[in-house]
Amino acid sequence: MKEKKSFRVALLLSYLVLVAAGKGARTIQQWENTSQIPTYQQFKKTIMMEDGDIYDCIDVNLQPAFNHPLLKDHTIQMEPTSFPIGLNIKSSFPHVVSQAHLSIIECPRGMVPILRNGRRDQISAHFIDQAINKDAQLEEAGMKYFDDLYGVQATINVYEPKVKKDSGDLSQTGIQIDNGPKGHMDSINACYSVSPSFYGDTFARFHVGWRDGVQNKSCIDHDCPGFVQVSHNVGLGGRVKPVSVYNGPQYVIHILIFKDPKTHNWWLAYGKDKTPVGYWPSSLFTSLKDKGNFSYTGGRASGPTASSDSPQIGSGHFASEGYGKAAFIKDIQIIDNNNKLVTPNEEKAISGSSDLRKYTIGNYGVDDHGVHMYYGGPGNFV
Numbered sequence: 308m309k310e311k312k313s314f315r316v317a318l319l320l321s322y323l324v325l326v327a328a329g330k331g332a333r334t335i336q337q338w339e340n341t342s343q344i345p346t347y348q349q350f351k352k353t354i355m356m357e358d359g360d361i362y363d364c365i366d367v368n369l370q371p372a373f374n375h376p377l378l379k380d381h382t383i384q385m386e387p388t389s390f391p392i393g394l395n396i397k398s399s400f401p402h403v404v405s406q407a408h409l410s411i412i413e414c415p416r417g418m419v420p421i422l423r424n425g426r427r428d429q430i431s432a433h434f435i436d437q438a439i440n441k442d443a444q445l446e447e448a449g450m451k452y453f454d455d456l457y458g459v460q461a462t463i464n465v466y467e468p469k470v471k472k473d474s475g476d477l478s479q480t481g482i483q484i485d486n487g488p489k490g491h492m493d494s495i496n497a498c499y500s501v502s503p504s505f506y507g508d509t510f511a512r513f514h515v516g517w518r519d520g521v522q523n524k525s526c527i528d529h530d531c532p533g534f535v536q537v538s539h540n541v542g543l544g545g546r547v548k549p550v551s552v553y554n555g556p557q558y559v560i561h562i563l564i565f566k567d568p569k570t571h572n573w574w575l576a577y578g579k580d581k582t583p584v585g586y587w588p589s590s591l592f593t594s595l596k597d598k599g600n601f602s603y604t605g606g607r608a609s610g611p612t613a614s615s616d617s618p619q620i621g622s623g624h625f626a627s628e629g630y631g632k633a634a635f636i637k638d639i640q641i642i643d644n645n646n647k648l649v650t651p652n653e654e655k656a657i658s659g660s661s662d663l664r665k666y667t668i669g670n671y672g673v674d675d676h677g678v679h680m681y682y683g684g685p686g687n688f689v
């Protein structure tokens with residue numbers, strides 16, 4: 308009973324924050340109906356970003372992940388036991404690029420920011436599942452890698468590819484690691500994505516996702532329990548800023564996914580200094596428990612019309628346009644069974660595009676720093 312009361316107070320507070328921020332009556336009404344409020348035990352602080360995103364700061368030990376039946380007795384791991392060997396080797400890339408930033412939310416230490424998404428609540432889980440499932444239409448331009456691996460890193464040039472507003476499609480670029488038999492594949496991924504149907508806007512947003520091959524269920528961010536966040540200030544689902552401008556300044560994000568050799572959890576770290584965001588507990592998975600045996604690094608369009616009326620991938624320009632115009636991915640390395648970042652074995656890598664009329668790969672190359680390439684294209688946008 309007491310807990311309910313403090314919950315109401317918190318609600319009232321967040322209501323006041325919204326009113327103070329000058330939001331209209333519609334927002335207020337939405338939050339008066341308590342049955343629509345996420346079922347977090349408590350949130351101590353609500354933060355509204357300039358762009359309208361709203362985050363609740365939630366006790367790190369009460370975050371959504373721990374509602375997962377397999378994580379009932381999970382002991383949170385606040386940092387990786389070690390990092391892979393060979394990090395921070397300088398790239399040979401000849402161009403000057405700046406870092407884009409993930410959304411930084413000032414939650415107190417001991418808490419994690421959880422994005423509210425009013426629009427997403429209206430979209431059925433089935434739809435989300437379809438959009439990130441293989442059933443939907445799918446186009447790709449990137450590098451596939453077929454070998455055992457324990458992580459992948461890449462530096463990704465961030466753009467905001469055009470996606471038609473009510474198409475249900477999305478365009479994303481990132482890293483995916485899989486293992487398991489067809490139809491029951493476990494999978495994890497981290498990417499930036501433009502998906503107007505989920506967010507009601509056309510911004511590049513940063514996401515983590517995964518798929519449980521046994522349950523045949525997909526999920527993104529904290530929408531359903533699984534991903535354990537440790538960072539008190541990275542907002543999953545938040546905007547990546549700034550984004551690159553065609554023929555103008557170029558921005559990148561560094562993403563690293565690696566398996567903790569002691570705890571076997573799959574960690575996500577970002578940025579030049581490899582700041583840990585959180586992890587996918589190894590206990591969520593069957594086939595991905597020990598290692599991955601496939602990875603994909605590149606761009607992807609998926610959704611109901613991704614092939615019939617394709618969105619852009621990358622900058623929306625073909626790879627042949629080169630630096631500043633075509634999007635690039637560089638420093639792609641994989642982590643081998645010695646926990647070491649290495650350049651992918653060329654014989655086990657395949658780069659390509661699912662439809663060369665819409666998307667291309669260019670200037671593909673391999674050196675000591677890994678694989679680099681330009682990728683993407685206009686899709687059906689002309």
Ligand SMILES: *[C@@H]1O[C@H](CO)[C@@H](O)[C@H](O)[C@H]1NC(C)=O
Nearest residue numbers: 336337339340341342343344
């Ligand atoms: C609150 O929302 C739920 C689900 O949308 C609905 O079933 C219920 O009738 C609403 N309650 C009130 C008081 O509006």
Ligand SMILES: *[C@@H]1O[C@H](CO)[C@@H](O)[C@H](O)[C@H]1NC(C)=O
Nearest residue numbers: 453486487488489594600601
């Ligand atoms: C990965 O391993 C699974 C068995 O766990 C196998 O069924 C699948 O074909 C392998 N995938 C690749 C890409 O080699």
Ligand SMILES: *[C@@H]1O[C@H](CO)[C@@H](O)[C@H](O)[C@H]1NC(C)=O
Nearest residue numbers: 436437440442489490491523
């Ligand atoms: C997984 O779920 C999809 C629907 O989301 C369905 O089409 C597919 O057949 C399922 N696969 C298995 C192996 O159950």
